[in-house]
Amino acid sequence: MAVNAPDYRLDVTELRIVRAISDAGSLTAAATALGYSQPAVSQQIKRLEHRLGVPVVERVGRRMRLTEAGRVIARHAAAVATAIDAASGELAQLAGLRAGTVRMVGFPSASPTVLPRLMDRLASAEPGLTLTYVEAEPPEAIADVRADRADIALTFGYPGDRSDPHGDNARGLDAELIGHDELLAVLPAHHRAARGRGPIDIAPLAGESWIAGCPRCRGHLLEVCGRAGFVPSIRFETDNFVAVEQLVAQGIGVATLPGLAVASFPLLPGVVTRPLPSSERRAIHAVSAGGAGRVPAVASVLGHLRSVVAGLTGGTAREN
Template sequence: MTLIEPGLPGTFDLDSQTLRVVAAIAEYGSITRAATVLGYSQPALSQQLKRVESRLGMPLVTRAGRGIRLTDAGEVVARHAASVLPALDAAAGELADLAGLRSGSVRLAAFPSASSTLVPRLLGAMAAEHPGVRFSYLEGEPPEAVSGVRDGLLDVAIAFRHPADRNDPFEASAEGLAVHPLLRDAVLLLAPTAHPALATGGPVDLRRLRTDKWIAGCPRCRGHLLDSCARAGFAPAIAFETDNAVAVKSMVAAGLGVALLPELAVSASPLPDGVAARPTAAGDHRLVVAVTRPGADRIPAIAETLRLLATLGAANTCP
């Protein structure tokens, strides 16, 4: 705290300890009693008081008979201490709550299949362990969610990237932000159980489906489908497009085509009768990550959110 008195040269620096010493002397009328209350020895508090008076260039206390009283300067300090110290104590209490995760807030966004798998488990764990931390949640695809972090509208975005795709836009969208790996999410082939490509029972070579009709997903998933098929040497014949994973499963069940879906999306709801999910021979997958602003993991509530997400990812605790 800095007090500047009109008509007096210079600036007077007062720390919180000085305010507490003067406030205690004002309340108890005795250096000895003030020292006891504050946990000092009387000589130590007297020496501290002398150092402050020397720095200020004026006395804060003076003798009055057998006791002491505050000088005009001491009265000024004591008067301001009465309003400043409660504010400092309140700030210290709120900081302690934040550090101890008894309070805090996190603005979170995630893509749809994480909304029904990772996010409920995260929010449930936080509510159980740290009920004072407040969450706001927005569902959004990675480009919008990452943009929200960059613009300061969100604290954490759960996003994904396809590391094998040449045209995956994630790296450019997250440039300059902090990316925290969470889990490897296999991309599975969905096809009717009687499809000849599934006869071997193991991973499926996409080349065996080059003549099939395909159902594409969201723009990012559609791009991954095109890249995966290109690596297998063909361009898929896309018959339908929808970003609704349940609709994709139903279309496959109806015999309208085959599809690629991430395991998070597959596990979010039961597969219809007559539909099978198999890994691809190429090991198609995406990486699920959390995106924050640099340094945000020093904020206790955000750091705990990232820790729990990493735990969920390491355990691969999808339903």
């Protein structure tokens, strides 16, 4: 009896179903996410497995998970989906359409600064476009783009950062430099280094107690101080920008914060910021899947995002 040879050709529906199972963890949840019935998804998987000659899903306890063959399909599904969306977008652009939903993920200090201005611009210029937003640190945000959970990641990287998320993590993605954010020394108003307005040297702060911020910011603080020839005495660690300023205002220590973090709320009384040299600025990137910029809705958000970031990162040192 003749046995049919495996057929490894895939169609778009199969790719989307396998990808949905990978994300949702069950046939039922995948069907709900795609708007299909559970029996329809089950039948589609059975036909796919029969054609390939290998299982695509397997049951482990109460959960459904992908086999190795299923994981291969899911890994390529995101790139295929992006290419299809790009083609659809270019066709829509020919018809003069600019609509759809764009999923963005960004770092915490962008949420109260970049996001409101971006939403305001989109509401005026692109009323047919919907933007969704989730907050995440750069490595997680880039992973979301790679896994097709987001279309755009707004990220940052510090100079000399040994774990820069825009290296191997972003390989194969489009990472565009869209601005630089000043690094500011946050000081009690009575501090001797608080006088003046120009950039200050961090070396004279070697004997101070320090308040460190988020893990990536703490790592950069160690790098900056190390280049100045000292190891900072870190007394407190918090990723709460307001808490950092409160501690500085009480004279408990000094700190560094990015300009966008300082700009996210009114500077507290008794606190002064002074810029560090421009070589310490953090670079702000917009990361998207390769080719996603050809999708009109994504291209529109990227364009407005560039303008918003440029408007916010011109000069952020302030004093009460």
